[in-house]
Amino acid sequence: MSNSAHHHRRTGGLLWLLAAICLISFVAWAPGPGSAHKAAAAPSAFVRIMHASPDIGVADVFLDGQRALSNFQFGTVTDYLAIPPGPHKVQVALIGKGPNAAVITQTLSVEPGFAYTVAAIGVQATGLSLVVFKEDNSLVAGKAKLRFYHLSPEGGPATLSANGTPLIKNLGYLQASDYTLLTPGRYTFDVDLAEQHVSQQTTLEVAANQITSIFSIGLALGMPKLELVARQVAGTPGLPDTGSDPGPSAASPASSVGVPLALPLGLTLLLLVIGSSAAFLLRSRR
Template sequence: MRSCMCRRPKMGTLLQVFVILCLISLVWAPGLRATPKAAASPAAFVRIMHASPDIGVADVFLDGQRALSNFQFGTVTDYLAIPPGPHKVQVALIGKGPDAAVISQTLSVEPGFAYTVAAIGVQATGLSLVVFKEDNSLVTGKAKLRFYHLSPEGGPATLTANGNPLIKNLQYLQASDYTLLAPGHYTFDVDLTQQHVSQQTTLEVAANQITSIFSIGLALGTPKLELVARQVAGTPGLPDTGSDPAASTTPPVQVGVPLALPLILTLLLLLIGGSTAILLRSRR
């Protein structure tokens, strides 16, 4: 008898269940997404170019540790992931060790960014590293190109594509803005107009890729003027993978569960309440 009394549902119990179910459904409902945690610190990405005519085959040291060996003039590495912040970069002739470095510089790199670091210059005017911050984001359906003038003693450079000037009078140690091209086959010429010297290369530039063309070497002397090209895949932007929580365009079965739960329970309670009232009224 006692157990029967205890199991009888009371209005207070029903309300408690209703409140708990509502809370569950609200936590489940859209808009109340998890509080984001702190972002992990991303790496910086650095590629290194050997563009100094006066440095032979070299070793490159990063913070005292050998990062590259047998590094030859005209070489561009892939992007290397390194911790952001300041780093001591040293370039030494192969096998000589960091204490015999011909270039020693501290460079600072920011998290998430890509850089090209070029060893440049000639003994007469000094050897050093120059840093270019990169933007490797792709442009859909287009080839993106950047030109770097790293040929000393040659004056400004002009880059032409299939005979049409693309980048005019770029100063030594400067990189151009990014230029967009239709994907295809191109003959690129660099002209050092003050020296009346030019050099060319042919390339297939592809959609969604980033093409870098480096002018290196000497207008008069050796190693002679040359163009070095590197291509990397461009990076897309992040996708839009969220949906409007206020929209109601999906089928009711899919969309209804979290939103409809409190509504259904409310209607159910109203129905029970209404039925009870009608029943009581009919007994009077």
């Protein structure tokens, strides 16, 4: 074998060796599949609490034995509270009585990165409990989102109308409707409990880029009387992609096309090293 052929073979071998070393380094450095998603995953769940039980009265709410809310009155809806994901013991007791005197004790489980509404519901005759609704607080640009919650016991199915037009029909007790998109503006909402021939109304300015919740609470034929409680939120605080954070989620891809817009750092270094090594060896041949 000539010196030229031997030198060419050695040069090719060195190039392959350098490429292999850089490739191994790049694979070891590169983050695994889904690592960006895991890093960006929200560490908390977000929960708001609604007092919709006519028979509980003013209450304290305990989370895992610790008081989370005090002086919690009928018809109140809290802001979203960030809590660790997983199972939690929730107790509702008359104010000042402590968790050992709880009238409701339930274990509820929540997932990280999700928003929930937890409602204290029911009457003594049929039982008191908590009901959980998982929320979708993503927004539709320029539109208002509406969800209706029927939490009025002993009233039968409920129909929600907007400016005289039925919007959500025959929603059962302890159910929440699907989300409805509305043009922003002023609306008069009526809730009709047809079986009891009872209705109630409220007038709201429904805003763009917000989620409006309407809760039907109280008794059709007793006290406290049927009433509507409305709340509007612009997404979930601390939860990306729900309207509360104007920046994109950290887990969002830079582009939806198949070809990346920029080469990964490791691959760029690999190409630079191979190119530099090739140039050096070719100059040595000469």
